[in-house]
Amino acid sequence: MSRLIIVSNRVSVPDHKGAAAAGGLAVALQAALAERGGIWMGWSGKSSGDAEPEPLRMTQDGNITYALTDLTQTDVEEYYQGFANRVLWPICHYRLDLAEYARKEMTGYFRVNRFFAHRLAPLIEPDDIIWVHDYHLIPLAAELRQMGLKNRIGFFLHIPWPPADVVLAMPVHEEIMRGLSSYDLLGFQTDHDLENFAGCLKREGMGIEKSPGHFSAHGHDFRGGAYSIGIETAGFAEFARKAASHSMVQKVRQSIEGRDLILGVDRLDYSKGITQRIDAFERFITNNPAHQRSITYLQITPKSRSEVPEYEAMQNAVAEQAGRVNGAIGTVDWVPIRYINRSISRPILAGLYRIAKVGLVTPLRDGMNLVAKEYVAAQDPENPGVLVLSRFAGAARKLKGALLVNPYDVDGTANALARAINMPLQERQERWRGMMDYLLENDVSRWCETFLADLTAE
Numbered sequence: 311m312s313r314l315i316i317v318s319n320r321v322s323v324p325d326h327k328g329a330a331a332a333g334g335l336a337v338a339l340q341a342a343l344a345e346r347g348g349i350w351m352g353w354s355g356k357s358s359g360d361a362e363p364e365p366l367r368m369t370q371d372g373n374i375t376y377a378l379t380d381l382t383q384t385d386v387e388e389y390y391q392g393f394a395n396r397v398l399w400p401i402c403h404y405r406l407d408l409a410e411y412a413r414k415e416m417t418g419y420f421r422v423n424r425f426f427a428h429r430l431a432p433l434i435e436p437d438d439i440i441w442v443h444d445y446h447l448i449p450l451a452a453e454l455r456q457m458g459l460k461n462r463i464g465f466f467l468h469i470p471w472p473p474a475d476v477v478l479a480m481p482v483h484e485e486i487m488r489g490l491s492s493y494d495l496l497g498f499q500t501d502h503d504l505e506n507f508a509g510c511l512k513r514e515g516m517g518i519e520k521s522p523g524h525f526s527a528h529g530h531d532f533r534g535g536a537y538s539i540g541i542e543t544a545g546f547a548e549f550a551r552k553a554a555s556h557s558m559v560q561k562v563r564q565s566i567e568g569r570d571l572i573l574g575v576d577r578l579d580y581s582k583g584i585t586q587r588i589d590a591f592e593r594f595i596t597n598n599p600a601h602q603r604s605i606t607y608l609q610i611t612p613k614s615r616s617e618v619p620e621y622e623a624m625q626n627a628v629a630e631q632a633g634r635v636n637g638a639i640g641t642v643d644w645v646p647i648r649y650i651n652r653s654i655s656r657p658i659l660a661g662l663y664r665i666a667k668v669g670l671v672t673p674l675r676d677g678m679n680l681v682a683k684e685y686v687a688a689q690d691p692e693n694p695g696v697l698v699l700s701r702f703a704g705a706a707r708k709l710k711g712a713l714l715v716n717p718y719d720v721d722g723t724a725n726a727l728a729r730a731i732n733m734p735l736q737e738r739q740e741r742w743r744g745m746m747d748y749l750l751e752n753d754v755s756r757w758c759e760t761f762l763a764d765l766t767a768e
């Protein structure tokens with residue numbers, strides 16, 4: 311079995327807490343690395359200021375080597391905060407209006423990818439297979455090929471891929487498409503993302519789909535597929551069962567005094583549709599006065615990418631809106647929305663998923679959304695809650711037992727909330743069972759194995 315090299319912007323160095331506690335993706339990748347032996351390389355998350363970053367920092371854990379590099383402050387600003395999070399992120403989430411094209415940052419993005427390639431190449435042996443993750447590192451394969459590397463290289467995009475008209479608005483779309491076309495296998499979250507990619511290639515004659523999933527572009531043949539990422543379902547279900555008796559979860563339960571809990575958990579990001587969701591909650595209460603005082607909506611929203619201006623603006627917008635709605639519909643003895651603007655530990659989160667009657671997951675656009683999957687896995691089979699899910703999350707393609715909503719349709723989401731709160735037990739159980747069976751069969755280990763099997767197949 312070939313050695314595996316994983317490259318991603320952020321690297322999860324293990325803390326040996328178990329898959330559910332640490333986040334299933336990191337643990338699945340670590341398991342694949344442990345089986346084959348290998349290296350996980352990426353950014354340390356630190357800046358070296360103006361100084362040239364030190365050589366890679368290597369740490370060994372069994373037969374896995376973690377190789378981390380710092381980046382200069384200019385690199386962090388241009389590559390990570392700049393092109394990755396102010397161009398690629400909004401474009402891939404269909405937000406042309408938020409994309410900020412600065413030539414300097416585009417150059418920085420390609421420069422940092424070349425820097426990664428130069429640091430990685432000396433570690434690579436001829437039989438190694440390389441698996442690159444996410445939008446920060448699209449040009450990496452092209453850079454490695456330029457250096458003469460012949461290894462198999464796969465890429466998985468964790469976020470959506472939009473249609474051609476959106477992609478073409480990006481000034482460097484050709485270089486980005488050329489970058490993607492340099493891999494041997496491209497993995498997308500859903501069939502829609504894959505179709506959008508195929509459509510992009512076709513437009514402007516950038517390439518062709520020779521047969522389903524087999525592409526040719528820029529003189530290179532490669533494959534593409536949909537590989538929907540999963541969670542560590544069985545482990546997370548058990549973790550949540552135990553977590554429900556955590557003292558903090560019990561405190562929350564007591565503090566809501568028998569009210570039904572609606573739960574939202576999202577990084578603070580404009581793609582998550584948090585302001586639209588708060589509007590929908592307000593509309594639900596206004597349209598259903600009988601539910602006034604019988605519901606608590608808890609929105610947990612850790613800060614994210616705060617150095618990027620759009621995220622800073624978002625933070626103020628959500629805080630203001632939660633305050634406004636509480637002022638408008640709350641009563642002296644009832645605070646409808648509890649808004650928490652920081653992260654909560656995994657055990658408490660898992661316990662909260664389990665006690666919530668409704669999981670409210672309504673992104674405007676999302677690659678997959680693992681919160682939706684974790685919410686389902688955390689439920690009590692005897693008395694499961696209801697998932698209200700945006701049709702624009704990748705998870706909606708397979709979680710058919712959810713109540714699917716259009717997050718832009720405030721009335722529609724409000725109606726779905728009413729339906730969820732009033733849903734009879736038998737219907738809740740039937741909907742949950744179908745989703746749970748799907749999640750058990752399609753967990754994160756299967757995702758990882760399937761991608762790697764396709765990448766190594768002749």
Ligand code: F6P
Pocket residue numbers: 320444468469614615
């Ligand atoms: O969804 C894309 C993603 O990169 C996730 O993999 C990650 O959890 C999240 O965004 C966090 O982003 P950042 O690394 O910018 O904090």
